Amino acid sequence: MTDSILFNIGTVLLLISLGIYCLLTMKNLIKLFIGIEIISKGLSLGLITAGKYNSNLLIAQSLTVTFIVVEVCVVAVALALIIAVYKHTKSLDIGSLSKLKG
Amino acid sequence: MDILLLILLLVFSAAAVFAKDILKSALSLAVASIFLAILFFRMNAPYAGVFEISVVAGLITVLFVSTIALTGTGAELKERKWTILVFPLFFIIVLILDYILIKKLTGTITNISNVIPGVGAQGLFADVLWKERTFDLIGQISIIFAGVFTVLALFRKEK
Numbered sequence: 704m705t706d707s708i709l710f711n712i713g714t715v716l717l718l719i720s721l722g723i724y725c726l727l728t729m730k731n732l733i734k735l736f737i738g739i740e741i742i743s744k745g746l747s748l749g750l751i752t753a754g755k756y757n758s759n760l761l762i763a764q765s766l767t768v769t770f771i772v773v774e775v776c777v778v779a780v781a782l783a784l785i786i787a788v789y790k791h792t793k794s795l796d797i798g799s800l801s802k803l804k805g
Numbered sequence: 806m807d808i809l810l811l812i813l814l815l816v817f818s819a820a821a822v823f824a825k826d827i828l829k830s831a832l833s834l835a836v837a838s839i840f841l842a843i844l845f846f847r848m849n850a851p852y853a854g855v856f857e858i859s860v861v862a863g864l865i866t867v868l869f870v871s872t873i874a875l876t877g878t879g880a881e882l883k884e885r886k887w888t889i890l891v892f893p894l895f896f897i898i899v900l901i902l903d904y905i906l907i908k909k910l911t912g913t914i915t916n917i918s919n920v921i922p923g924v925g926a927q928g929l930f931a932d933v934l935w936k937e938r939t940f941d942l943i944g945q946i947s948i949i950f951a952g953v954f955t956v957l958a959l960f961r962k963e964k
Contacts, residue, residue: 707807709907714811716906718818720899725822728888733827733872737834740865741818744841747857748814751850760850761933767853768934769941771860776952778865782872783959789876796882 711752718745732785732795736778743774807847814840823889831869838862852930 718741725738747767754763785795792799817837824830838861845854934942 710808713903713907716903721818724895731882737821737830751845751848751853755848761930764850764853765934765938768856769945771856772945773948775860776948778868779952780955782868783956786875787959
């Protein structure tokens with residue numbers, strides 16, 4: 704039982720670091736958003752793991768459901784923003800947004 | 806079995822980051838979600854699993870695929886080559902840090918699992934969601950409305 708929680712925590716850390724690596728290195732806007740999605744997967748796994756081993760699984764589940772609903776709204780808004788940026792700049796390159804400064 | 810699922814989750818997440826075709830990235834993300842949902846089911850969390858499969862693997866993938874269809878695959882956009890070369894180094898460093906942290910946690914986790922069960926230990930999921938987390942539901946509803954109105958504002962046609 705303890706081993707399984709340790710493996711879960713290890714995977715949570717690896718998923719979050721993978722997402723941060725994606726955010727730091729990629730240029731494509733959709734790829735960057737996939738990085739955020741991977742971080743959120745790690746977080747929901749962490750929530751359920753913590754809930755299970757604290758014997759508070761129902762609260763952990765309701766928090767995860769809330770988290771997933773918020774995540775969907777964030778995805779919808781962000782993808783709409785990406786489409787708006789693409790219409791404006793004709794490119795998905797994050798570097799093309801640097802022209803917005805000043 | 807759980808370890809295999811965790812490894813598959815990590816592999817498909819990494820595939821989502823490093824796949825050259827962005828459509829393949831989105832689909833790998835959906836497959837990773839399915840493995841995460843199976844993990845939730847195995848950890849006795851069926852409601853979270855159902856939401857993970859239906860919303861994250863279903864709805865979010867549809868949103869991603871439709872965005873890719875609307876914007877093109879971004880094939881003209883080349884990712885930097887060093888990102889894939891540096892990744893193994895980064896991964897090994899994170900793995901070592903991970904190992905050190907888990908080794909430190911090994912003694913403490915057993916204490917956590919002996920903690921007295923709280924409010925969510927028994928009862929029905931619906932009871933906990935409606936009675937204990939009512940304010941969360943209000944927040945969810947307001948966030949859904951905020952999302953809908955933002956998307957409407959972004960796609961508004963100017964006259």
